Amino acid sequence: MYFYPCLLYVAGLLVAFAYDDISYKRVASQSHTIIGLGNEASNAVDRKTSTCMRTLPIGRNNPQKTVWWKVDLGGVYNIQSINMLFKNYDGYEDRQRGRFAGFSLYVSNTGVIQGSRLCYKNGPHDHLPPLNFTAICPESGRYVIFYNERYAGVTYPTGFELENVFTELCEVIVKGCRNTGYYGRNCDSPCPTNCKDSTCHIQSGACFMCKPGWTDIHCNKKCGDGWYGLNCSQQCKGHCRDGATCNHVTGQCDKGC
Template structure:
């Protein structure tokens, strides 16, 4: 039977035990148990195995009505006494209700404690305030780095600050991972960003990792691109190159002027050809018109991409314009021409080698209205897709920025192709064991607003599948879109990095569970649950789409 020990005799002997014995028991109960302990040594002096005792009389005194004390049981116990019980003579509480302390239970819990007997510790309330003395709640909210009713829970990953309302920066080296108090990024910033929260672009003429690289001679001393150092509006006089770090010489300037002249002549010839189409559509193969075209009237009707004159290779021999397509029917209205650019002059359909070093910028490609998209595609497809071929031919090839990480000896086996490597300034960096930085062939892609929109990566190889899922975990990826097949034209394009439907597979520290799979006409959708074995949490649910891709050679 459970009970509270009121008195235990450790010193009385046969000669010293008083008669009668008065014992005050300051506890509330229904029974009084008296017993002789004969089970635990050492036994007191004079102990006898044959000893026994007889109780002549036991008297228990107390108030007949609970909640009162005093000589006549007329004084009420304090309201904060536990269960309303107190000492029958002194009135001290036999225990306090939650949130109170002291002999009379008239003091609230303090020193950042609360609860029964004030033995629980408060959370981190706002401005270091004392929590509610009874239930531990914070009436004015939480301090930075914690949340919850009692402000005793650390901010979830990706948030920080007061009541965890702030989000960690996407520009941390591990995206959206930071200190829960002040938002300091775990590790460092991505290239082009600074401050402890990685929330400010490089400025002051600096760019790159840690903002430790100096911009080139941008036009009007403007700030260069904070990540790659390129000059968005061109270079100051006397400088050239993407970053405006190359000094021009006079010979280069003269060559540029000559090239510009060649391009201007080519454009005028093209206008002549368009004008000829309009005047005599039945003889477009050979007939041309000698009259100079009205450029002003035709300007709104002819859409063409401007050409970077500094990168055009001039030809030594002029060629007679010759059209690729024959007997092209061109409709014509009474006032304005339609489909003026139905065909292209052959010398303007350049091969890939002629544009090997040409860079296409946003200013070179005219905007296309949504309601004009179908019409634009139809125009581009004419003459055996000559329009698409022309645009494709001016795409830049080769490396525009450094790819040193992907070329390192220890990383070469992680690349599926030798010539497709991520740029150093935009590549995804993995955190390995002991927070060591590791490599994966993947790059961050920005949207039109300069925000990180998605990650582009190669189809995982057998030796990079674990790295792929580690990237998914660290970057909080929730949707995967696969734009390749496992096998194409007899060649392996991607290793299967997911388990079959309703099965589970372990990839190093990560367990992938394929919980559902649906086959549609042109794609397959799967749903995965990603678990971290060491952290023992299921923190990532991924939607997976495998699109049916038809590869077209251009």
């Protein structure tokens, strides 16, 4: 089953240059590496387009069926876009595009796909992805993960390469705000005070989640009377003194019972 997030994506480096490159020379890893020098995961974040990572092939008749590559940004940052430059061979562009077709991009705080946010999914109704690809991805997270698969018994769209599907990423450029807790085209606007983990939408400043006790888009409203905690989802219990409501953050009676 394919999932199609409603996201804008464009080919090439069509990103705002005011945003910071937050993936340069960060720690990268991959699911498997083809034997030989010069195929390491770190090649995709060295800003040298002549060096590329390379994995073992995946395919219906290959031992490997899935592949992933990820970069650890070193902290939780507000992200704006992810640009990927895939390796090309003169005269074989369609083959290379077919190899990368169907890939997914995730943003994660833990480094594993489970529980991550899907940023982009190349599906059967999309064109084959360009070899210089940018996904607009206003998320926050510590890891960016590339994933692809080729399973036996699955019908893939026309144009998808099905055997000996090598993954060769030459550069992955994650753009965002290097200063944690900031957003805006120049990364100079602080996220609202009550945003959880000091992260917010890099363009609008809207909080992804609120700290306990707060609600609304910018987390500037207290929980309603009688409610407290994360997402204002917990109801006050007991009898606070003078009929007061409980603390909107802790749920306790500040003036006693």
